[in-house]
Amino acid sequence: MARKKRDPFEAEIEYEIVSKTEMKRDMDKLQKLGEELVMLPIDQLDKFELDETVLDAITLAQKLKGKHEAFRRQLQFIGKALRMLNPTDIEATLDKINSKRSQSSAEFYVLENTRDTLVAEGISAINELMQEYPHLDRQKLRSWVRTAQKDAEKGIPSKAGKELFRYLREELE
Structure with missing residues (x-):
């Protein structure tokens, strides 16, 4: 000191x-x-x-x-x-950038978990999601979930899962 x-x-x-x-x-x-x-x-x-x-x-x-x-x-x-x-100004700006980055990655993981839950649980998870977000398109969700489940059974990477994730990201943000 x-x-x-x-x-x-x-x-x-x-x-x-x-x-x-x-x-x-x-x-x-x-x-x-x-x-x-x-x-x-x-x-x-x-x-x-x-x-x-x-x-x-x-x-x-x-x-x-x-x-x-x-x-x-x-x-x-x-x-x-x-x-x-002035390092305090630089640190403040850096803190803002880091907090935005951590917030966006947290949102990413929430969407990823939502997608995984939809694929794992199927119709019951879709119904719960539709109650929370009624503006979502039920037909699209069911189609992507069904295709993603079939791809998961075959053990191949699912294009439908990626499409489902993109749709959820666009609609829930």
């Missing part, structure tokens, strides 16, 4: 003493932030307020992923460049 020390000659000025360990900890934190930025696709980097130097460094690091030592040095450079920016 930083201590404040008063200058004996100027009583109004306070200096903040930062230990070398604390500076290293802060640098590691910025490097990890930079590494998270490197792992993002380029189209999502536009959501951040980054200057050209940092963006160029990130794109170069994305190209250097296979080269271990060069990648590590590039991450150090990105961490150094991030010192000039």
Whole structure:
């Protein structure tokens, strides 16, 4: 933790003493932030307020992923460049992106489980789903479920299961 020390000659000025360990900890934190930025696709980097130097460094690091030592040095450079920016804004934007990603994957698993339940249970699951979502097309559901069940019995990948998933995703979102 930083201590404040008063200058004996100027009583109004306070200096903040930062230990070398604390500076290293802060640098590691910025490097990890930079590494998270490197792992993002380029189209999502536009959501951040980054200057050209940092963006160029990130794109170069994305190209250097296979080269271990060069990648590590590039991450150090990105961490150094991030010192000039406000890391709290970058962290806030990164948190938003991560929460959206986790929310969309959770929705994906719910739809996947719904599809699997429909295929496993058949008509009874369709009836329950129709009670909850009456706007769905019962005929389409029954057709896809029947075809997916036949494909499952044969042990082949089901095109009907994929179509059922797409339909559920479009209609339930």
